Amino acid sequence: MKTLSIICLALMLVSAPAWAAGDAKTPPKQDWHFSGPFGTYDRGALQRGFQVYKQVCSACHSMKLLSYRNLADLGYTENEVKAIAREYTVTDGPDDEGEMFERPALPSDRFVSPYPNAEAAKFANNGAYPVDMSLIAKARKYGPDYIYALLTGYAEAPAEKELLPGQHYNKYMAGNIIAMAAPLSDGLVAYEDGSATTVSQYAKDVSEFLMWAAEPKLEDRKQTGVKVILFLLAFFGVMIAVKKKIWSDQH
Amino acid sequence: MGSGERKPFENKTIEWIDSRLPIFTIMNKEYGVFPTPKNFNYFWNFGAIAMVMMVIMIITGITLAMHYAANTEIAFSSVERIMRDVNFGWLIRYMHMNGASFMFIAIFIHIFRGLYYGSYKQPRELLWMLGVTILLLMMATAFMGYVLPWGQMSFWGATVITNLFSALPLIGPGIVEWLWGGFAVDNATLNRFFALHYLLPFVTVGVIFLHVWALHVTGSNNPSGIEPKGPQDTIPFHPYYTMKDTAGLLLFLIIYVVFTFFMPNALGHPDNYIEADPLVTPAHIVPEWYFLAFYAILRAITFDINLLMIAGGAIAAYLVAVNLWYMEKPKHCPVSTKFNVPISKDIELCKLEPLMAACAVVLLGIGGLIAFMPDLGISKMAGVVSPVMIEAKLGGVLAMFGSIGLLFVLPFIDRHPHRSARFRPWFKIAVLLLVLDFFILTWVGAKPAEGIYVLIAQAATAYYFAFFLVVLPFLNKYEPRVELPPSIHQYVLDQKAKKKKKQDEYMNSLTPGAAE
Numbered sequence: 001m002k003t004l005s006i007i008c009l010a011l012m013l014v015s016a017p018a019w020a021a022g023d024a025k026t027p028p029k030q031d032w033h034f035s036g037p038f039g040t041y042d043r044g045a046l047q048r049g050f051q052v053y054k055q056v057c058s059a060c061h062s063m064k065l066l067s068y069r070n071l072a073d074l075g076y077t078e079n080e081v082k083a084i085a086r087e088y089t090v091t092d093g094p095d096d097e098g099e100m101f102e103r104p105a106l107p108s109d110r111f112v113s114p115y116p117n118a119e120a121a122k123f124a125n126n127g128a129y130p131v132d133m134s135l136i137a138k139a140r141k142y143g144p145d146y147i148y149a150l151l152t153g154y155a156e157a158p159a160e161k162e163l164l165p166g167q168h169y170n171k172y173m174a175g176n177i178i179a180m181a182a183p184l185s186d187g188l189v190a191y192e193d194g195s196a197t198t199v200s201q202y203a204k205d206v207s208e209f210l211m212w213a214a215e216p217k218l219e220d221r222k223q224t225g226v227k228v229i230l231f232l233l234a235f236f237g238v239m240i241a242v243k244k245k246i247w248s249d250q251h
Numbered sequence: 252m253g254s255g256e257r258k259p260f261e262n263k264t265i266e267w268i269d270s271r272l273p274i275f276t277i278m279n280k281e282y283g284v285f286p287t288p289k290n291f292n293y294f295w296n297f298g299a300i301a302m303v304m305m306v307i308m309i310i311t312g313i314t315l316a317m318h319y320a321a322n323t324e325i326a327f328s329s330v331e332r333i334m335r336d337v338n339f340g341w342l343i344r345y346m347h348m349n350g351a352s353f354m355f356i357a358i359f360i361h362i363f364r365g366l367y368y369g370s371y372k373q374p375r376e377l378l379w380m381l382g383v384t385i386l387l388l389m390m391a392t393a394f395m396g397y398v399l400p401w402g403q404m405s406f407w408g409a410t411v412i413t414n415l416f417s418a419l420p421l422i423g424p425g426i427v428e429w430l431w432g433g434f435a436v437d438n439a440t441l442n443r444f445f446a447l448h449y450l451l452p453f454v455t456v457g458v459i460f461l462h463v464w465a466l467h468v469t470g471s472n473n474p475s476g477i478e479p480k481g482p483q484d485t486i487p488f489h490p491y492y493t494m495k496d497t498a499g500l501l502l503f504l505i506i507y508v509v510f511t512f513f514m515p516n517a518l519g520h521p522d523n524y525i526e527a528d529p530l531v532t533p534a535h536i537v538p539e540w541y542f543l544a545f546y547a548i549l550r551a552i553t554f555d556i557n558l559l560m561i562a563g564g565a566i567a568a569y570l571v572a573v574n575l576w577y578m579e580k581p582k583h584c585p586v587s588t589k590f591n592v593p594i595s596k597d598i599e600l601c602k603l604e605p606l607m608a609a610c611a612v613v614l615l616g617i618g619g620l621i622a623f624m625p626d627l628g629i630s631k632m633a634g635v636v637s638p639v640m641i642e643a644k645l646g647g648v649l650a651m652f653g654s655i656g657l658l659f660v661l662p663f664i665d666r667h668p669h670r671s672a673r674f675r676p677w678f679k680i681a682v683l684l685l686v687l688d689f690f691i692l693t694w695v696g697a698k699p700a701e702g703i704y705v706l707i708a709q710a711a712t713a714y715y716f717a718f719f720l721v722v723l724p725f726l727n728k729y730e731p732r733v734e735l736p737p738s739i740h741q742y743v744l745d746q747k748a749k750k751k752k753k754q755d756e757y758m759n760s761l762t763p764g765a766a767e
Binding site: 037065070131134135138139140141143174214216217220221222224225226228229232233235236239240242243246247250 | 342495
């Protein structure tokens with residue numbers, strides 16, 4: 001009976017989150033710096049990933065849940081964060097005279113969106129809405145593995161697949177048709193730290209950056225988790241010994 | 252409470268309080284010296300574990316409520332603010348999220364324990380029914396809690412589940428609008444779900460109190476299912492079970508913590524990290540994993556239930572009831588003078604039973620044909636005399652609620668005098684199959700409702716209902732009565748002797764000749 005319950009539990013844990021994914025290929029598992037119980041983000045990769053987002057993705061994709069101050073997590077100094085924020089313009093107000101005015105963004109401002117609203121975003125993109133990327137790494141099955149696979153998964157469409165104008169073929173997209181053209185190409189973004197300027201390196205870096213954006217407390221979480229588990233294991237050991245001692249007069 | 256004899260405490264402060272309000276006397280009586288069967292296994296930990304999970308859920312839940320905003324405009328981003336900007340917000344939210352799952356794991360195991368060892372039987376029927384009430388309250392609370400983050404699954408799950416009530420004839424659509432507080436799942440719905448999600452746990456605490464109270468009146472069941480007959484069968488609750496419960500609890504918490512800290516989103520659905528959008532329907536709408544079995548039952552009824560099926564079912568139910576259920580009546584013809592309508596001089600109703608059984612098979616057969624293969628010519632002809640009585644949607648809703656309703660009345664279905672499956676060889680197989688069945692339902696509930704999955708769900712649903720409505724009544728009458736040990740004490744000694752014998756045999760087999 002015990003074996004049965006263990007088998008059943010295992011079965012359930014394996015099957016419960018297994019949702020159908022259409023006819024897309026399953027993204028291969030990547031080896032991330034943040035994988036595993038002791039994983040942390042690679043600051044270099046985060047900064048490069050941010051650079052890719054800023055120079056490529058942010059032309060269409062917003063990240064409304066992030067503020068410029070959050071970039072301090074990537075290892076930027078306070079002045080660097082201020083400088084990044086200053087590159088953007090936000091509307092503030094009303095001022096003393098009741099007028100709205102424009103000013104350079106501050107670290108406390110949210111990331112400035114590329115379009116004023118969803119309608120404008122759709123209008124500029126053939127009716128396809130470029131989704132907000134703040135949580136994308138948690139809002140897709142396989143998370144960062146999927147993002148990496150998608151960004152590197154563009155290919156020539158097989159002959160039997162009819163593509164309309166504005167449609168592109170991608171091995172990992174549900175239904176294999178995606179409105180976004182391949183956003184990355186070799187040498188597109190100039191890295192300053194000497195990392196390879198290839199599509200796969202860009203994809204890897206931006207996936208890690210998006211994982212950080214979706215789960216900024218991952219390092220805290222894992223480090224706290226290790227301590228909590230060590231404490232509970234020790235406590236559990238003590239309680240097993242206590243239980244054995246107390247029950248010794250009953251056996 | 253408190254009006255009986257009271258032994259004075261030595262500590263003056265405690266005595267001062269206790270002589271005015273005897274909480275220390277009560278605690279000592281109910282949790283200190285409380286006589287408890289001495290042979291519990293680790294399955295008996297799960298009541299205490301569920302209680303601890305309840306406390307964790309209330310503490311984290313109240314903290315979350317201090318930061319959450321129940322408004323469709325900002326609910327989603329307020330949860331993200333908790334995750335990003337509130338001190339330890341990520342921890343509190345992940346504890347609450349995964350805590351719901353682990354509370355259901357604890358409760359499911361707790362219910363299985365009760366089923367397997369027959370804890371629901373006389374005199375613990377009310378105790379069991381209060382427990383099923385707690386399950387229902389928990390399900391309502393969890394469902395409404397899942398709506399609060401206002402993600403895609405929140406919104407569409409709420410839409411699907413509230414829409415179920417529209418299947419009720421006449422009053423259905425009215426009830427749905429009343430639940431929504433409008434004409435769709437919207438801000439009014441979110442607000443009332445938040446209010447109820449905050450209220451229901453405290454209602455649950457009240458029912459838990461009654462559940463524990465009833466437990467302390469009847470005392471606990473135990474793995475042998477034999478009532479304690481004297482002091483040799485019991486030990487005081489403290490320190491024996493306080494310490495054993497703590498040990499088991501810690502192991503459970505370790506697994507809970509592994510999920511909370513290292514795979515916090517493994518049990519959730521990625522779509523719930525997309526803000527609710529009434530204009531975009533997710534590809535597959537699925538509830539949280541702990542509802543999947545019931546969701547599978549709901550979706551298994553894909554066919555309309557027609558008149559012939561109901562007629563056949565009614566005859567079958569009559570046959571089961573008179574032949575299997577009331578086993579105290581030894582005669583095969585249990586409905587004696589009152590209902591034995593003499594058809595002719597020497598045919599009584601009970602003698603017609605083979606004929607009735609044949610009728611039931613034919614009616615269910617034709618009815619089933621109409622329901623499952625409506626396009627056949629014969630179905631179309633037969634359909635004229637067998638109109639649809641219950642549409643598939645309503646049938647599904649009735650089956651889903653019925654599956655919990657059957658748990659509720661279980662103490663009155665199972666009338667076999669032995670409690671524990673350890674002394675019921677046939678019941679043991681049937682109940683373990685039910686567990687397997689529950690896992691199959693859970694698995695198939697996550698699959699799209701098409702093709703082979705529908706058939707699997709229907710077969711699994713059929714067994715679930717057959718377990719309660721056919722198998723248990725059958726076992727009432729035909730399962731052999733194994734002889735029970737005279738007492739728990741004797742049972743424990745027997746088991747020890749058996750274990751020792753096995754060990755000795757094993758040792759002997761390792762070293763041939765050592766026994767000589």
